[in-house]
Amino acid sequence: MELLAQERDRLLRSTTRVVGIVCALVSVVGVATSLAVPVLPLIAGFACIAAMVGALVAFGTNGSTWWTAVTVAGGLGAVTVLTAAVAPDDRGVIASALVPLAGGGLASLLMAQRGHRVGLVLAAGAGVVSLVLMSWASGTVLSAPVSGVLLGWVLIAVIAVWISRSIPRVARRIYSIGTAHRAERQASETEAQRRQGARLLHDTVLATLTLLAHSGVGVSEHAMREQAAEDARLLRHLRLGATPQPQQSGDYSLTRTEESPLGQTLESVKQRFGRMGLEVAWHGTGQVLLPKNVLDAFLLALGECLENVRRHAGVPEAHVTIVHDEAMVRAMVTDSGVGFELDTVSAERLGFKESVVNRLREVGGDARLFSAPGAGTTVVLEAPR
């Protein structure tokens, strides 16, 4: 609100400046075209107007009461000098030329006096004095210049009140928009975290999309469709607000559990690779409870290893042996495929470091790789329980 009040005052001050200067200049043109004022008073009057314009420029930047006083003095001085110096016959003409200055230039000060009591009194006083001067110059209270000046003051007062009232109104609307926006941001942040948290789900979706990116070649059409249907169903659940876990039974846990059983989820990995043509044989433990983030990392790493076997080993079968003790759970992924020279094929090329080692290290585990050409490959994955 503080900033908005500053902005409002700046708006009113710059409006004062624009209105004041334009009106003063219009009066200069009017007085000059009348050719009624003798040279010396004309110079004095224009000097007063110049002082007024300068004061308005300064007022526009800082709004000080001193500049209000200088503007008032300059404006009233100009009106007095110019009307007093001409012959009584020409006074009416000069008065009508000075209407913009008195009714707009001086009145504009009224707009930016919020909180400046002295300035407000000065501006109002200038209004009264200019009306008196105009009545005297035009000879009657009912003349066009007097009514013009009066109208100018009334209009400017209305503008000042209206602008100051419009701003709190619009501020209230802006703040209610802000409240709605804050709620939306929180909701979207929670939503993003929920979606990013569904890593296991996204991993199978990514694997399927990657297969589809190669037009689904190399996988049986039926298996591809089945996998796509399952992934689409999981995504739909995610969209509708659940956090599904890929599981074997097609029945998804709709609540976020702190610990998930390893056995069931291993079965879904096996099925997934089974569809893609890699038979995975399990050995060892069936049920291990792992914290959710560890389980995710462990399964993602395991999936990556099996994907490497499927792509590079050239054999249709892989063995996974799972053992666990009090502190750790270990998985050994072995295949009897082509193998490779550890030094010639860098681990980075297989995405091994990024997708396997780093994922496990994030949760306090590790991974090691053993291989030789023609002797198959073995990966040992470790994760804490």
Added chain:
Amino acid sequence: MSGVPEDTMSRGLPGEQTAPRTRREARERYRGTERRQARGLPSTSTGARSLRQAAQPGASLGAGHLGLGAAVLTGLEALGGIVFFLVHWDDYTNPWMTATAWALFVVAASCVLATVLTYGERLTGVAFGLICVVLACIVTLDFIGIWPEHDVGHFATASMAAGFALLPITTLRPAREVIAAIVALGLAFVVYAAVSTSLTTETLPGIVTMLAVTVVPPSVALFVVHRFRQLVQRELDRVLVQSNVGAPQFAVGMLASDELARLDLAAEKLLDAVANGSDPLPLSDASASVAASLATELRLHLIEGRRETWLYHAITESDNLGRSVAVTDPSALAGHLTPAQRDGLLQALWQMVGDGRTQQPGVPVVSVTLGPVGSDGHPVTDDTMDVPVVIESRGVPRRRLGPAAWTALQRIGPYTDSVREGVLHVTAHCVVNRHPQI
């Protein structure tokens, strides 16, 4: 992968977005969607919609109320004009023409007011054209009525009110249309004055005043409305950005989360199409490349590196701050700040940016550096650390910074400030929790 370039994905799936039907729609879509999205807000969010509305030329946020005020001014001026005309009735050779002009003015103004109040604060181009035609009729009638006087400066009333009638329209129509109307009206006055009145030193001052009273008010109104819009847009920007103060230590931002939802939906649709056979296997090249780019984008959105601090989001989302503030925060220390400290930093930035203009183009108006922690005089303990927040401001000069800026800085932490070569340097000691709870 071949054929379709990958970045087509960022504009939605092929066929998902229909082509714009009109040029206007295309322009609005470009302005609304692309530009606002680049700023980090999804185009359907309340914030983005409000920003779009505030930038529209018609009666946008708050301008409607301003327009009502302008209508009051028009009414007052018309009342003044009518009273003046009636008082001087006997001076007119043929007052009935002018009286007709005034009657037309009153009827037309009432109609426009009733329409606007009934159908909401908007004015179509056709309606504006109609209003201009009516105003032209009023001016013509008045001009004919005062012809025998041969003194436009002292007798024109209804035609002068035509200028004031443009006041409320400045809030409803784009500025260039109103400028055209003002110019036309001014020219009509100049030509008529030259033809009807002998230009002597007696009549010229009156004519100049008359012309000014007709042309200046709507021009000033255009200026005020323009500044008011700027003010509203700036405040809206500030309020929207303020929502980042309560964000968690790291956030993905509204746009990224929107994108993730979109990608998930696109993947779901594609997988569904594969599953029910509407996209036959093996997939066509086009569908395969869609799958490839979906996978790439999903992967990008899922890796942790996409998370940024609230300060990054605040600066990139804001039109005003984004242009003029540069942030250096390599260790993402901004995420540790408490909401009060964040608020202080943001307020101080708003105050220092000012109107965002500097002498040197290309140099950011304000640069903020957070860290490094553990440097001289900035100790780190087990629980807390003293983050040096260094602000270099080339925007508002030090003497022009109000008390609001300094209290805002105080909220970040104890600070020292100095001015070197016109650049204000502020170093604040921002003591934060090493393990923030937000």
